[in-house]
Amino acid sequence: MTKKRTRRHPPYDNTPVNVSYIQNCADINNYDLWTEAHRVNTRKFIEIQLDQYESLMQGWIFWCYKTENSIEWDFKRLALLGLFPQPFSNRQYIVNGTDTRPTSAAVAxxxxxxxxxxxxxxxxxxxxxxxxxxxxxxxxxxxxxx
Incomplete structure (x- = not known):
């Protein structure tokens, strides 16, 4: 059961307001808890970005080689986990801007x-x-x- 909590976040004028939230992101950096859908969608997101930048620009960059916690911005961990294509041309899902394996409703x-x-x-x-x-x-x- 998810416990509903209230937090106070200051808006731009620093007046506190009450904001309710249902969950937090504490487990987002625990790869073992990622669903298959999250893994597939992360790989697809990376592949479509590589594909689009390679086809429309003069290449691409990846913001961080290594981070303390965040898997989704950590090139090294993404590559080790098989979420970043190795070699870069090894695309499992996206080819010429097209999703070659569209996901089912269960993964969408x-x-x-x-x-x-x-x-x-x-x-x-x-x-x-x-x-x-x-x-x-x-x-x-x-x-x-x-």
């Missing part, structure tokens, strides 16, 4: 997880479109100078 994210994935995906697409527009603008300026 539910509720807020789906909204989060959608929001991150839209943000990434908008970033890439902005980057492409910046490059086009720079190219036009170079052509005008010539």
């Amino acid at each position: 994210p539910k509720g807020n997880a789906f909204v989060l994935i959608l929001a991150v995906s839209v943000t990434m697409v908008l970033f890439l479109l902005g980057e492409l527009e910046t490059r086009k603008t720079a190219e036009r300026k170079r052509k005008r100078k010539d």
Whole structure:
């Protein structure tokens, strides 16, 4: 049974408000407790990012080689756990921007997880479109100078 607690979080004007939450993220960094769905979705998320950056940009970076706790930002642990493709071209799910093994409803994210994935995906697409527009603008300026 999940116990409901109340926390106080200060908003921007530092006025305290009561916010209820149902669970916390204490177990998110314990890989043994991850569901198969979480593992598959993490691998897919990494693969789609690699695929999109390789096809639309001049490569990619991964923010952290190693972290103290966070598995999802720890390249070394992701690679050891088989969640980061090794070699980088060894894609299990995403090939040319297409999910080759769509998940069943049992593995598909539910509720807020789906909204989060959608929001991150839209943000990434908008970033890439902005980057492409910046490059086009720079190219036009170079052509005008010539």
